Amino acid sequence: MNTLVTGGAGFIGSNFIRYILKHHKEDRVVNLDVLTYAGNLHNLDGVTDNTNYHFVQGNIRNRELVRHLVAEYQIDTIVNFAAESHVDRSIKAPDAFVETNVEGTLALLDVAKEARLSKFIQISTDEVYGALGKAGTFTEESPLQPNSPYSASKASADMLARAYFKTYGLDVSITRSSNNYGPRQHPEKLIPRMITRALSGETLPIYGNGKNVRDWLYVMDNCRAIDLVMRHGRAGEVYNIGGHNERSNNEIVRLFCSKLGISEDRIKYVADRLGHDWRYAVDSSKIERELGWQSQQEFLMGMEQTIQWYVAQYRS
Ligand code: NAD
Numbered sequence: 001m002n003t004l005v006t007g008g009a010g011f012i013g014s015n016f017i018r019y020i021l022k023h024h025k026e027d028r029v030v031n032l033d034v035l036t037y038a039g040n041l042h043n044l045d046g047v048t049d050n051t052n053y054h055f056v057q058g059n060i061r062n063r064e065l066v067r068h069l070v071a072e073y074q075i076d077t078i079v080n081f082a083a084e085s086h087v088d089r090s091i092k093a094p095d096a097f098v099e100t101n102v103e104g105t106l107a108l109l110d111v112a113k114e115a116r117l118s119k120f121i122q123i124s125t126d127e128v129y130g131a132l133g134k135a136g137t138f139t140e141e142s143p144l145q146p147n148s149p150y151s152a153s154k155a156s157a158d159m160l161a162r163a164y165f166k167t168y169g170l171d172v173s174i175t176r177s178s179n180n181y182g183p184r185q186h187p188e189k190l191i192p193r194m195i196t197r198a199l200s201g202e203t204l205p206i207y208g209n210g211k212n213v214r215d216w217l218y219v220m221d222n223c224r225a226i227d228l229v230m231r232h233g234r235a236g237e238v239y240n241i242g243g244h245n246e247r248s249n250n251e252i253v254r255l256f257c258s259k260l261g262i263s264e265d266r267i268k269y270v271a272d273r274l275g276h277d278w279r280y281a282v283d284s285s286k287i288e289r290e291l292g293w294q295s296q297q298e299f300l301m302g303m304e305q306t307i308q309w310y311v312a313q314y315r316s
């Protein structure tokens with residue numbers, strides 16, 4: 001396959017490029033990334049010598065550029081990771097979220113339609129379903145009830161992707177994963193933020209009472225799922241991808257204190273996030289049944305490896 005990966009200098013995109021180049025040696029990957037504050041070319045260290053990999057700095061909203069790349073590299077598939085991805089930033093300044101997540105996705109869908117690409121994968125999130133109470137899980141049939149400007153922009157992009165399938169017959173599949181963890185995540189997000197602050201002697205700020213629950217998924221398990229959807233997913237379908245790993249923020253931060261040997265006195269409860277979603281939990285039975293996917297990474301082991309990776313980065 002000749003795949004245009006957008007946002008490949010970010011956390012999940014860079015792990016996905018590594019996954020593809022390792023497992024599909026005949027594939028060609030073009031990485032289109034504008035390099036916002038969240039893009040980091042070091043996330044691709046060791047990949048750049050691979051002759052099947054090409055990096056292009058540019059914006060997904062630039063239709064001319066995307067058209068040119070599709071023609072030049074004979075692209076057959078687009079996997080759209082590019083996004084403004086941080087909920088707290090979307091609460092302070094939502095415009096960029098609409099520009100990239102909505103208008104950018106529209107531009108890519110348009111070019112994919114014109115060029116009659118064989119596959120378009122929209123990387124979405126469980127946050128489009130809103131928040132759960134103590135019980136229940138999100139299925140692909142759960143209503144879209146986004147609560148933050150970030151999740152509203154992602155839900156809008158999903159609706160455009162669905163419309164391009166229904167109206168123009170573009171072969172679109174959407175993945176909605178839960179919270180990813182692993183190497184190469186930007187330090188604004190909970191897990192790297194807590195590890196790096198713990199290492200540098202700072203306080204560990206937990207929003208609200210810390211009882212909010214996230215369903216943690218190892219990033220390479222997500223990459224394997226996206227790869228399966230890209231090759232075998234059905235057109236017009238949504239696939240949820242979850243970690244079966246629900247943990248409160250308190251549990252996560254206390255785990256770091258114990259693993260890094262620091263006192264829980266460093267935890268500081270701070271003002272809650274506005275509209276803070278209470279709980280996410282994802283039902284992945286559709287992708288398990290249809291594509292034979294299972295999350296493989298055991299949580300404590302994955303977290304241990306993740307901590308070690310950030311510790312090594314911090315020390316180097
Ligand atoms: P990230 O913020 O680490 O990376 C985003 C990348 O997109 C960056 O490299 C950035 O430079 C690039 N980018 C931003 N705007 C662009 C534009 N206009 N044109 C080209 N490139 C642009 O994000 P991430 O955590 O890797 O998330 C990737 C995707 O997965 C996003 O679509 C996000 O909504 C989705 N997602 C993330 C998680 C998670 O836990 N991180 C969970 C579910 C879904």
Ligand code: TDX
Binds near residue numbers: 126127206214
């Ligand atoms: O300093 C913090 N303290 C804290 O208590 C930070 C950064 C976060 N939190 C809480 C808020 C959330 O309940 O931790 C939880 C996780 O926060 P984030 O890492 O910001 O992730 P979340 O808001 O759950 O969204 C993530 O998962 C879904 C990604 O950032 C999204 O891109 C993805 O769609």
